[in-house]
Amino acid sequence: MNHKIAFQNVSCIYELNGSSFTAVHDVSLDIADNEFITVVGPSGCGKSTLMNMAAGLLEPSDGRVAVDGKTLTGPGPDRGVIFQQYALFPWLTVRKNVEFGLKVKKLPKDERDRRVNDVLELVGLTKFADAWPKTLSGGMKQRCAIARAYAADPSVLLMDEPFGALDALTRVKMQEQLLDTWTKDKRTVMFITHDVEEAVYLANRVIVMAANPGRIQEIITVDLPYPRTEEIRLSREFADLRNQVWNAVYHHDSKENAS
Numbered sequence: 001m002n003h004k005i006a007f008q009n010v011s012c013i014y015e016l017n018g019s020s021f022t023a024v025h026d027v028s029l030d031i032a033d034n035e036f037i038t039v040v041g042p043s044g045c046g047k048s049t050l051m052n053m054a055a056g057l058l059e060p061s062d063g064r065v066a067v068d069g070k071t072l073t074g075p076g077p078d079r080g081v082i083f084q085q086y087a088l089f090p091w092l093t094v095r096k097n098v099e100f101g102l103k104v105k106k107l108p109k110d111e112r113d114r115r116v117n118d119v120l121e122l123v124g125l126t127k128f129a130d131a132w133p134k135t136l137s138g139g140m141k142q143r144c145a146i147a148r149a150y151a152a153d154p155s156v157l158l159m160d161e162p163f164g165a166l167d168a169l170t171r172v173k174m175q176e177q178l179l180d181t182w183t184k185d186k187r188t189v190m191f192i193t194h195d196v197e198e199a200v201y202l203a204n205r206v207i208v209m210a211a212n213p214g215r216i217q218e219i220i221t222v223d224l225p226y227p228r229t230e231e232i233r234l235s236r237e238f239a240d241l242r243n244q245v246w247n248a249v250y251h252h253d254s255k256e257n258a259s
């Protein structure tokens, strides 16, 4: 299999006030090219720490993280990062927000225009190209952030609870929209969430983490076809997978807390 991202025996130890805390311990994981993986687990199990190491924002204390076989030494344009906070520039329109990184890269104007138009179309924001961020709903702001990440043409998208601030209905719509975008233009996606249903709905594989120390508890393959229709979401197979992930996350966590 062609591995896009490889975590090899990765650990992360934070030093704080003279004591050390193991946030992630000995994680090994291979993510295939164009695979969509989701990462779930209890609060504090090291999900963001793992993603920050893939983003190159944090260096592992032990082991290595590689993208396309190359050990990471920092952030790079091959990886687009999307956080829960939309991080849009309020003084720029949707179009200018999406264009921003391309200007920094000094791409010629016609190339910038072409790319911005393509990605706005991809996320369904063409009509809102000249709108200001403050006039957009939360879901639209996050679509704009996704468009901006796509515009830079990264082969990897790292998403940390991107829909965490949205209401339940918008969240479901955003999941559909994201899968639609990803199906049209595949990337390797690592998506962190607290929401078990979201984790199953989106993923090829769900990585369930446990805490103290943060580690991989179980990997559950979601053998459901794309597009993930409403019929799939309401199917018996989907419910079984959701229960399986739920048990791996919560029953394991409550057993640990009881002991």
Ligand SMILES: Nc1ncnc2c1ncn2[C@@H]1O[C@H](COP(=O)(O)OP(=O)(O)OP(=O)(O)O)[C@@H](O)[C@H]1O
Residues within 6 Å of the ligand: 014, 015, 016, 021, 023, 041, 042, 043, 044, 045, 046, 047, 048, 049, 050, 214
């Ligand atoms: N800079 C830091 N210094 C010390 N400890 C940290 C630091 N960042 C995170 N931690 C600790 O490491 C552990 C893992 O944190 P991390 O944010 O990766 O977990 P998470 O699974 O993403 O949590 P959540 O779901 O609540 O966002 C937590 O116990 C956290 O308190």
